[in-house]
Structure formats: structure tokens, C-alpha cells
Amino acid sequence: MESANRKLGMLSAIPMVVVLTLSFVAPLVVVAVFSVMPQKTFSLLNMPDFSAYAQIVQEGYWKSLAWSLGMAFAATAILLVLCWPLAYAMAKVFRRFTLIITILVVMSLFVSENIRLFGWVLTLMKGGLIEGHLRSWTGVGFDGLLYNVPIIVMGLVYVYFPFMLFPLAQGISMVPDDARQAAADLGASRWQIFREIDLPLAAPGIVVGSLLSFVLAAGALAESKLLGGQAVIVIADEIETAFTYGQDWPLGSALSMVLILIIGGLAIFGISRVDLDEIMGKKRR
Amino acid sequence: MTKQPILRLDSIVKRFGTFTALHGVSLDIREGEFLTIVGPSGSGKSTLIRLLVGMDDLTEGGIWLRGKRIDDTPANERPTCMVFQSLALFPHRSVGQNIEFPLKIRGVSEPERKKRALELLDLLHLPRDYYGKRINQCSGGERQRVALARALAFDPEILFFDEPLSALDYRLRKTLEKELKDLHERTGKTFVYITHSLEEAMVMSDRIAIMRQGRFEQIAVADDIYARPVSRFVAEFMGEVNLFDFEGTASGGLHGKGVEVHVNGEVAEMGFALEKGEKCTLMVRPEFVRFLAPGETSDFIVRGILRNDYALGSRIQYEVETSDGTLINVEKLREGRFDGEHGEAVVLGWDVEHAHIIRED
Numbered sequence: 001m002e003s004a005n006r007k008l009g010m011l012s013a014i015p016m017v018v019v020l021t022l023s024f025v026a027p028l029v030v031v032a033v034f035s036v037m038p039q040k041t042f043s044l045l046n047m048p049d050f051s052a053y054a055q056i057v058q059e060g061y062w063k064s065l066a067w068s069l070g071m072a073f074a075a076t077a078i079l080l081v082l083c084w085p086l087a088y089a090m091a092k093v094f095r096r097f098t099l100i101i102t103i104l105v106v107m108s109l110f111v112s113e114n115i116r117l118f119g120w121v122l123t124l125m126k127g128g129l130i131e132g133h134l135r136s137w138t139g140v141g142f143d144g145l146l147y148n149v150p151i152i153v154m155g156l157v158y159v160y161f162p163f164m165l166f167p168l169a170q171g172i173s174m175v176p177d178d179a180r181q182a183a184a185d186l187g188a189s190r191w192q193i194f195r196e197i198d199l200p201l202a203a204p205g206i207v208v209g210s211l212l213s214f215v216l217a218a219g220a221l222a223e224s225k226l227l228g229g230q231a232v233i234v235i236a237d238e239i240e241t242a243f244t245y246g247q248d249w250p251l252g253s254a255l256s257m258v259l260i261l262i263i264g265g266l267a268i269f270g271i272s273r274v275d276l277d278e279i280m281g282k283k284r285r
Numbered sequence: 286m287t288k289q290p291i292l293r294l295d296s297i298v299k300r301f302g303t304f305t306a307l308h309g310v311s312l313d314i315r316e317g318e319f320l321t322i323v324g325p326s327g328s329g330k331s332t333l334i335r336l337l338v339g340m341d342d343l344t345e346g347g348i349w350l351r352g353k354r355i356d357d358t359p360a361n362e363r364p365t366c367m368v369f370q371s372l373a374l375f376p377h378r379s380v381g382q383n384i385e386f387p388l389k390i391r392g393v394s395e396p397e398r399k400k401r402a403l404e405l406l407d408l409l410h411l412p413r414d415y416y417g418k419r420i421n422q423c424s425g426g427e428r429q430r431v432a433l434a435r436a437l438a439f440d441p442e443i444l445f446f447d448e449p450l451s452a453l454d455y456r457l458r459k460t461l462e463k464e465l466k467d468l469h470e471r472t473g474k475t476f477v478y479i480t481h482s483l484e485e486a487m488v489m490s491d492r493i494a495i496m497r498q499g500r501f502e503q504i505a506v507a508d509d510i511y512a513r514p515v516s517r518f519v520a521e522f523m524g525e526v527n528l529f530d531f532e533g534t535a536s537g538g539l540h541g542k543g544v545e546v547h548v549n550g551e552v553a554e555m556g557f558a559l560e561k562g563e564k565c566t567l568m569v570r571p572e573f574v575r576f577l578a579p580g581e582t583s584d585f586i587v588r589g590i591l592r593n594d595y596a597l598g599s600r601i602q603y604e605v606e607t608s609d610g611t612l613i614n615v616e617k618l619r620e621g622r623f624d625g626e627h628g629e630a631v632v633l634g635w636d637v638e639h640a641h642i643i644r645e646d
Contacts, residue, residue, distance in 0.1 A: 182373035184361045185338055186387040186439050196386070200377045 028260075035253035042249060052254035061238055061255060068235040069262065071149065071224075072217035075156035076210050079164040082157065083209070087165055091173035098169075105162050113159055117226045120155065121146065124227075147229035155223035163212040171205010172198070204274040211270050215263050235259055289352065291316045291475050292337070292443055297346035299332055299499075306332040308499045309346065314443070314477060319469045321478040321486040324496030325522070330479045333496070334447050337477070338367045350442065367445040370452075372432040374420045380406075380431050381416035387439035405434040408471070410464075426457050433465075437472065446478040450485065462488045483523055487511070495519050511570075513641055520568050520643060525602070525614050527574065529567045531642070533559025541567060543607050545586040548637050559642075566643040571602065571616040573639035576623045576631055583634030587613060591625045605631055 036048035039055065056062060090098040108116070123129040126144030135141035145151060175198055183193045199206070221236040235255060242252030290313035299307040306329045314320055324330045335341040337348065339360030348356040355363055366387075374383050382389075384405055385398040393401075399416070406413050409430040415423070423431060429449060436444055446465075450458045466489045469476050480486055486493045487507045494504040495518075503515045514520040517528060531541040539546050539559060544567075559565060569585070577583060589605040592612070601622050603615040613633060617623055625631060 176371075176373070176376075178369050178371045178373035179375055181340055181360075182367075182369055183375075183386070184359075185340070185366045186435070187361050187366075187390045188386075189361060192390055196389075197375065201375075 031253045031256055031260075033253075034249050035257045037250040037253075039250055040248050052248075052250040053258075055251055056254055056258065061235075061251075064233050064235045064238045065255075065258060065262075067149075067232045068218050068220075068259075071153050071156060071232075071234070072214050072220075074153050075160065075217045076164070076214045078153065078157050079160065079213050080168075080206070080210060083161070083164045083168050087168035087205075088172050090165075090169040091175075092177070102166075105165060109162060114222055114226070116159070117155060117222055120158070121226055124151065146227055147231050149228070149231060152224050152228040152231065155227040156217045156220060159220070159223060160213045160216050163216060164209040167205045167209035167212065168202070169205070171202035171209070174205065175201040207270045207274045211267050215267065218263055219259065289316075290314055290349075291351060292477075293349040294333075294337070295347045295349065297333070297336060297348070298344045299329075299336060299341070300344045306499050307336075307343075310496075310499070310501055311346075312494060312501065312504065314475060315492075317473055317475055318491045319466070319476045319478065319489055320492050320494065321480060321490035322494045322496055323480055323483055323486045323522070325481055327498075328496040329499040330481075330496050331447060332499075334367065334445055334477070334479050338365055338445055339363045364441060365443040365445060366436050366439045366441040367447060368432050368436050368449045370447045370449060372428055372449065374428060374432055374435070376420055378420070379416070380411075380418045380420065380423065383420065383431055384434045384438050386435060401438060402434070405437055408437070408468075409434050425453050426461060429453070429461055433468070437474075441474070443475045443477055446476065448480050451480070451482075458485070465489055495522060514568065514643060516645055517566055517643060520566075525571045525616070527569050527571060527613050528643075529611075531559070531565050531567045533561050533563040533565075535561050539567075543587060543609055543611065546584070547582060547586065548584045563644075566645070568641045568643055569635045569639055571614040572600075574613065574615045574633050574635050576615070576625070577634045581632075581634070584637040585640060586632060586634045588630070588632055589613060591627055591629045591631050593627060605633060 030044070033044050035052055036050050037044065037046050037052070038049050039051050056065075086101070090101055094101065121128070124145040125131070126141070126146075127135075128144065131142060131144050179197055179201065180193055183197050188196060219236050221234065221240065224232060224234040224237065239252050239255045239259070242248045242255060246252070292314040294310060294312045294314075296309040296311050297307055298305065298309050310329075310333065322330045322333065332341070336343045336356075339355075339358060339362075343356055346356075347354055350364070375386065378386070381399065381402050384402040385393075388398045388401060402416060403413055406415060411427065411430050411434070415427070415431075420428065420431070432449065450461055453461065462485055465476075465478075469489070476489075478486070478489065490507060492504060493507055493510050495502040495510065497518055503510055503519050505513075510519060511523050514523060520526045520528060529541045529544055531539050531544075534540045539548075567585075575583065577586065587605075587607055589607040591603060592606045593604040595602045595604075597616070600616050600618055603617070603623060605613045605615060607613065615623075615633060623631075
């Protein structure tokens with residue numbers, strides 16, 4: 001009976017396995033193979049020469065990669081600090097008010113990311129909401145607040161806020177109240193409770209939130225284009241250019257592969273450190 | 286006892302909005318004693334213990350630890366600690382790390398922490414290789430011991446317990462009750478224990494405080510509470526009991542409906558003296574009620590019909606119904622069992638030294 005059920009289960013999983021293989025694994029394989037083809041070729045039937053990877057190092061594409069990863073890291077770190085108090089309050093303090101916050105934050109996702117970023121552009125640009133008002137009131141103007149790295153990071157923080165907030169709140173809600181109380185009873189200060197109890201027990205939420213924010217931010221394009229102008233070129237921008245304007249598929253593929261490997265490695269490392277079952281709702285034993 | 290109390294509760298009042306959970310409770314806890322606060326759920330005992338360990342603020346009154354007022358001191362600065370009902374072990378830490386937690390907080394060095402943790406494992410009869418075990422690999426009874434070891438590692442002035450045994454099965458509970466009593470003797474610490482189970486309280490405690498609706502009903506040693514309860518509530522809370530309404534007569538004697546009283550002169554000496562018309566409750570525990578043979582007499586006599594008997598293990602319980610429908614419980618040891626048919630007329634009796642008068646205002 002048991003084994004019959006297992007066979008039936010395997011059998012019914014076949015269609016999904018096929019779909020996933022075709023739609024998910026196959027393109028990845030194509031990209032991986034293209035990345036080792038000679039430059040500016042459009043066929044997979046060439047001798048692999050890894051020249052695209054050499055190009056990344058020689059022609060400074062690694063700088064874009066560093067900018068992307070660096071800004072994603074900064075955004076994730078800021079998000080962690082920014083979201084923790086609110087997530088804590090949502091998980092432990094607000095009770096019914098939590099639902100209202102959830103709805104408000106989710107509602108911001110109803111409007112497309114680009115439109116929301118254009119809203120920021122209108123607010124921050126020279127002659128925009130802030131600079132324009134200031135100039136008309138005081139007569140003193142400035143260059144606007146756009147087109148620099150901090151504003152790109154702000155954009156990343158703004159766009160990926162929900163992706164940090166909700167996993168974090170979920171993680172914090174898994175910290176048992178009695179464990180915190182017991183720690184206090186055993187002499188722990190607030191800071192010690194945070195370090196010894198809150199942080200490790202909320203770790204699954206922290207990891208999931210950080211991974212989501214980091215992965216999305218590292219591959220983000222719109223923030224640097226709309227808010228950053230040409231201040232820095234991010235890796236997603238380079239990849240897009242290589243595939244379209246540059247017509248250099250191997251280079252685009254190689255850049256993609258590097259990004260995928262770095263982010264994939266980080267994700268696997270992060271997930272291996274925590275018990276994801278917990279945050280998926282399986283009860284802690 | 287002339288010693289200064291280790292903890293003094295002075296007219297503690299706790300209100301939650303308009304609800305008053307504690308109505309000015311006062312109590313002196315003595316150094317080194319095992320005091321149990323017993324009460325049904327909602328009696329305020331859990332509220333009280335939360336105030337005592339500092340997890341909640343009191344509304345009025347004060348708490349003094351060795352003469353020093355502590356009710357404004359936060360929980361983490363009080364030299365007391367508690368074993369939680371849920372145990373509140375840290376699931377992400379090993380057994381050893383759990384036990385060492387209070388020492389780590391104090392900045393005790395690692396080798397010293399480990400040494401102390403192993404000593405505590407020994408003290409609680411846990412194998413030393415449990416040091417590295419995960420909490421979820423431990424059984425219920427083992428977790429209990431880990432929680433105790435962690436609390437003892439803190440080396441508290443007073444150790445509080447919030448019904449830590451309530452989730453365990455009967456046999457394990459019995460074992461741990463005895464272990465706790467034993468541990469109390471070996472450590473010499475002051476234990477304050479909260480439970481709704483009188484049995485638990487009787488087994489372990491030096492003194493018992495019975496709590497009801499936010500007040501202490503009676504604070505005394507177990508024997509006193511059992512034999513001389515101050516109220517019907519305490520009498521009934523402390524196990525099976527027979528209660529009769531009594532009244533003082535003009536001649537200085539006692540009168541109870543359906544009860545023949547064969548004592549008169551002695552009642553004053555026994556502390557039974559009642560004013561004429563003064564109402565009280567006469568209590569007798571089931572094990573002191575006898576089945577009287579024909580011609581036999583006793584100080585108090587009741588007639589009735591044997592309705593039922595129940596085997597309670599070492600004892601048999603009989604249910605006798607009087608003519609006015611009152612059910613009287615009688616308990617006999619198995620070897621002293623009474624052989625009677627259900628429906629048979631029986632005569633019950635008990636002596637004045639086993640009776641207790643409860644006067645309530």
C-alpha cells in the first residue's frame with residue numbers, strides 16, 4: 001500500500017517535472033553553454049573558449065558586479081535595521097493593528113515598481129516637489145537629489161521593504177514569549193535577550209528576508225536607471241546591454257552566470273544555516 | 286519562628302482595568318521553607334507569582350526581600366527566578382547551554398560554566414553526556430530537570446515554580462514531586478510553588494497557602510489545613526469531606542439536623558462552645574466515620590441507607606444517604622472494609638476529637 005502510494009505520487013509528479021525542466025532548467029543550461037562560446041557568436045556549436053569570462057575581468061565588468069552586490073548589501077543591511085522594530089511590533093505588540101499595516105504595505109505593491117519610482121523622480125528631481133518648493137519659497141535652489149549612489153540604495157530599500165518586513169515579522173513571531181521572559185528572569189538585559197534569544201530564534205525570518213531583498217536588489221535595474229541615471233552601471237544593465245545593444249550573447253550569458261553563481265551560492269549557504277521548515281509553518285518540536 | 290522573613294508581601298493589590306485580581310494579600314515567606322500557594326484556576330495565584338518574580342507591576346502594596354523593597358526592581362535585576370509552567374527552555378540551545386545561560390549572562394568563564402553545569406546535571410540525576418544534547422531530544426521529565434538545573438545555576442535567593450508539573454503524566458509527576466522535595470532539602474533554598482493540585486502541595490510543602498478569589502483563605506502547615514480548615518471552601522478543596530450545618534442550643538450544646546449528638550459537657554472543652562442560635566459547620570473526614578454495630582455508640586450518630594461503594598485502590602469509599610437526602614462519604618482501608626448490601630440501613634458514627642467546627646463570618 002505504502003509503496004503503491006509512493007509510485008502513484010512519483011507518477012503524478014512527472015508532468016510538473018517535465019514542465020519545470022523545460023521552462024526552468026533548459027534555459028539555464030542554454031545560458032551556461034552560451035557563456036563559454038567565443039565572443040559575438042549566435043550558435044552553440046562553436047568550440048568553447050571562455051573568452052567572455054576573460055572579457056569580464058579585463059574590460060571592467062566586474063566593477064558593475066561589485067556595484068550591484070555592494071548596493072544590494074547596503075540596502076539589505078539598511079532594511080534589516082529599518083524593518084526590525086516595525087516587524088517586532090507587528091509580531092508582538094500591535095495585535096489587530098498588524099493587519100492594517102500589512103494591508104497598507106501590500107497596497108503599495110498594487111502600483112507597478114516603475115511608476116512608484118517615477119513618483120520619486122518627480123519628488124527628488126531639480127524643479128521637482130522638494131527642490132521646486134524650496135526654490136519658490138526661499139529663492140535658493142540646488143541641483144536636485146537624483147543621480148547618485150545613496151539615492152539608488154534608497155530606491156532599493158523603498159522597493160524591497162515588504163520583502164524584508166514580512167519574513168522578519170514571521171521570524172520574530174516564532175520567538176516564544178516565555179523564552180524571552182525566562183531570559184529576563186535569569187538576569188539577561190534587553191540587549192542580552194536580543195542577542196541570545198531574539199536573534200537566533202528569529203534567524204529563519206532574518207535569513208529569508210535578507211536573501212529575498214539581497215537577491216532582488218542585486219538583480220535590480222530600474223532603481224539605478226531611473227534614480228541613478230548614469231551614476232553607476234549595475235550588472236543587470238550590463239547584461240541587458242550585452243544581449244540587446246551589444247549583440248554579444250556569450251558576454252551576457254557569462255555575466256548572468258557569474259551573478260547566478262554568486263547569488264545561488266549565497267542562497268544555498270544562507271538556507272543551509274537555518275531550518276526553513278519552521279518558517280513554512282511546520283511546528284517546532 | 287523568629288527569623289526575619291526572606292520575602293514579605295504587604296497588602297498587595299493588583300487590578301487589571303476594573304477587575305481586581307488580588308485584594309491586598311499579605312504573607313511572610315520564611316528562609317529555607319517550601320511554601321505552596323494552592324488555588325483553583327482564576328484564584329489569582331499565577332498573577333501573584335508574576336508580581337513576585339517581577340514580570341508584572343503591582344497596583345498597591347509592597348514586596349520586601351530581606352527587608353529591602355524590590356517591587357520596582359525589574360525581573361532581570363531581582364535575585365529570584367522561576368521555573369515556568371511551559372519550562373521556557375531555549376530550543377536553540379543545548380542542555381548544557383541552557384543550564385549555563387544565567388552564568389553566561391553574568392560573564393562567568395567557559396570552563397567554570399561547564400564545571401557548574403556538570404555538577405547540576407549530577408545533582409538532578411541526569412547523565413553528564415546530556416550536556417551536549419538538544420532540548421528536543423529530551424523527554425518531558427528530563428526537560429523538567431534541565432529547567433530546574435538552569436534555575437539553580439542562577440543561584441536564586443528564592444526559587445519560584447509556576448505549576449511546572451501540570452503537563453506531565455501521573456506517575457512521572459509523583460516521582461518528580463518527591464524529587465523536588467528531596468532537592469529542597471539538599472539545596473536548603475527557599476521554594477515557593479504554585480499549583481492547583483492539593484495533592485502536590487501536601488506531598489512537598491512545609492506550609493500551604495490556600496488562595497481563593499484573590500485572597501488567602503488559610504496559611505498553615507498541611508496537617509492543619511487538612512484537619513482544621515477555616516472555611517467550607519478549604520475543607521472541600523482539601524479532598525473528600527462531610528459537612529453538616531450546626532447550631533448552638535439554649536443549654537450550651539450542639540444541634541444539627543439529622544445528627545444525634547451524644548456529647549454535651551465536653552463540647553466546651555473541645556472548643557465547640559457555641560452561643561445559642563450561632564450557626565457553624567461541623568466537618569468530619571470520611572476516614573473518621575465508622576459503621577456502628579448494633580448497640581455500639583459514639584459521640585455523633587447518623588442513620589442512613591448504604592447506596593454505593595467504590596474501590597479507590599488501597600481504600601474503599603462508601604456512600605450513605607440520610608433520610609433528608611444528604612450523601613455521607615465513608616472511607617475504610619481495604620482490610621477494614623464494611624460488608625453490607627446496597628439499600629441496607631446503616632448507622633454511622635464518629636467521635637468528637639475527629640470533628641472540627643468551622644465558623645465563618
